Amino acid sequence: MDNRTRILQEALRLFSNRGYEAVGVQEICEAAEITKPTLYHYFGNKIGLLEAILHHWGVDFDQRVSVAAEYHGDLPLTLNRLVKAFFELAALHPEFYRLQLALWFAPPESEAGKTILPSLKRQHDSIEALFRKAADDHGNMRGRDRIYAISFLGLVNSYAAIFLNNLTQLDDELCFRILHHFMHGIYS
Amino acid sequence: MDNRTRILQEALRLFSNRGYEAVGVQEICEAAEITKPTLYHYFGNKIGLLEAILHHWGVDFDQRVSVAAEYHGDLPLTLNRLVKAFFELAALHPEFYRLQLALWFAPPESEAGKTILPSLKRQHDSIEALFRKAADDHGNMRGRDRIYAISFLGLVNSYAAIFLNNLTQLDDELCFRILHHFMHGIYS
DNA sequence: CTTTTATTGTACCGATGAGTATAATAAAAC
DNA sequence: GTTTTATTATACTCATCGGTACAATAAAAG
Numbered sequence: 383m384d385n386r387t388r389i390l391q392e393a394l395r396l397f398s399n400r401g402y403e404a405v406g407v408q409e410i411c412e413a414a415e416i417t418k419p420t421l422y423h424y425f426g427n428k429i430g431l432l433e434a435i436l437h438h439w440g441v442d443f444d445q446r447v448s449v450a451a452e453y454h455g456d457l458p459l460t461l462n463r464l465v466k467a468f469f470e471l472a473a474l475h476p477e478f479y480r481l482q483l484a485l486w487f488a489p490p491e492s493e494a495g496k497t498i499l500p501s502l503k504r505q506h507d508s509i510e511a512l513f514r515k516a517a518d519d520h521g522n523m524r525g526r527d528r529i530y531a532i533s534f535l536g537l538v539n540s541y542a543a544i545f546l547n548n549l550t551q552l553d554d555e556l557c558f559r560i561l562h563h564f565m566h567g568i569y570s
Numbered sequence: 571m572d573n574r575t576r577i578l579q580e581a582l583r584l585f586s587n588r589g590y591e592a593v594g595v596q597e598i599c600e601a602a603e604i605t606k607p608t609l610y611h612y613f614g615n616k617i618g619l620l621e622a623i624l625h626h627w628g629v630d631f632d633q634r635v636s637v638a639a640e641y642h643g644d645l646p647l648t649l650n651r652l653v654k655a656f657f658e659l660a661a662l663h664p665e666f667y668r669l670q671l672a673l674w675f676a677p678p679e680s681e682a683g684k685t686i687l688p689s690l691k692r693q694h695d696s697i698e699a700l701f702r703k704a705a706d707d708h709g710n711m712r713g714r715d716r717i718y719a720i721s722f723l724g725l726v727n728s729y730a731a732i733f734l735n736n737l738t739q740l741d742d743e744l745c746f747r748i749l750h751h752f753m754h755g756i757y758s
Numbered sequence: 759c760t761t762t763t764a765t766t767g768t769a770c771c772g773a774t775g776a777g778t779a780t781a782a783t784a785a786a787a788c
Numbered sequence: 789g790t791t792t793t794a795t796t797a798t799a800c801t802c803a804t805c806g807g808t809a810c811a812a813t814a815a816a817a818g
Contacts, residue, residue, distance in 0.1 A: 401677045403591035406775055420796055483675035487731050489589045522757055529747055530756060536728030540720050543675050559717055567755035568718060569710055594805060608766050
């Protein structure tokens with residue numbers, strides 16, 4: 383493994399476990415067994431390192447979400463695929479997902495929070511677009527794409543958070559239950 | 571206003587805007603126009619200050635949520651009251667709510683995240699208890715109190731976050747839409 | 759008034775923060 | 789082999805970090 387990758391991985395581990403601000407560059411260097419100028423050579427500065435992390439793991443994230451959100455006429459199937467995509471990502475990249483959750487409602491003026499905003503917006507937009515297209519087939523849903531996208535993400539990420547705290551399994555049954563609730567409400 | 575209260579308010583403002591770790595004690599002292607030993611006199615250390623903040627504003631929060639979550643046989647009414655309680659809290663204490671959201675999915679080993687956990691758990695437990703009681707009147711809901719509490723909080727906090735970013739108003743119509751979706755799903 | 763307690767400050771500590779100039783070493787190109 | 793480029797390090801900067809010893813000041817109690 384090359385140094386650059388090892389720095390990314392160690393930094394991700396530390397940031398996801400303790401937060402971007404609480405972990406200093408020196409600690410990351412010690413974990414990655416390199417010195418500070420090496421880190422600065424590759425990433426320019428601390429925020430550059432975070433940007434590199436968000437890009438490195440974000441590519442797979444964005445791709446899986448946007449592919450899963452493609453609507454071809456079957457909304458339950460698409461939503462099922464989408465929930466599954468998020469769950470897979472939580473299982474494949476737990477640390478990255480955890481970092482993303484930590485920054486989801488980050489303070490408005492925080493460096494890390496501002497840096498991740500474009501990524502979060504992309505995710506939201508993919509899902510909102512899905513509901514917008516689905517509204518063509520479901521008249522009742524018209525004009526609600528935004529509210530449903532917000533709700534969907536709120537739901538999925540709440541469960542992802544609980545999974546990442548080892549308090550649940552993200553299995554097919556849970557997927558079914560979440561979607562059932564989302565689509566049909568609490569009385570059915 | 572006494573110094574202690576001014577420290578609490580300035581710290582809350584800074585923490586909610588930039589995050590607990592990113593704001594140093596010196597900066598809080600300058601904002602509150604006192605010196606560090608004064609702050610340490612009142613709060614012992616930095617985490618003591620955060621604990622005092624969580625307690626100071628958390629009392630009202632806990633009380634409003636637990637009162638609103640009392641179930642007397644009418645679930646839609648109770649849920650409506652509960653959503654309204656959260657929205658009121660967002661409007662009355664935006665900075666405190668923002669801080670709470672920032673720490674909701676905080677990194678597991680972060681000082682601030684660990685400190686707020688008891689508060690978050692209390693909120694969750696009030697809501698889970700509500701759904702447990704409501705399940706006596708709605709057989710279909712039995713065994714789902716946890717999943718509904720998680721979903722409910724995921725929803726409400728997602729909207730609170732958007733409100734706090736000035737992207738929406740938390741009015742009666744939005745309250746209705748959120749609850750309608752929560753209770754009846756997306757097709758109705 | 760004096761004494762005690764509460765409140766507030768001056769000056770300081772050692773460690774760590776993000777970052778940098780320059781040199782050394784390793785690898786690639788010719 | 790030499791030269792160029794890429795990679796990595798030593799040693800350092802100034803600022804800030806959370807916190808503290810002790811003193812000074814203000815307020816309360818007697």
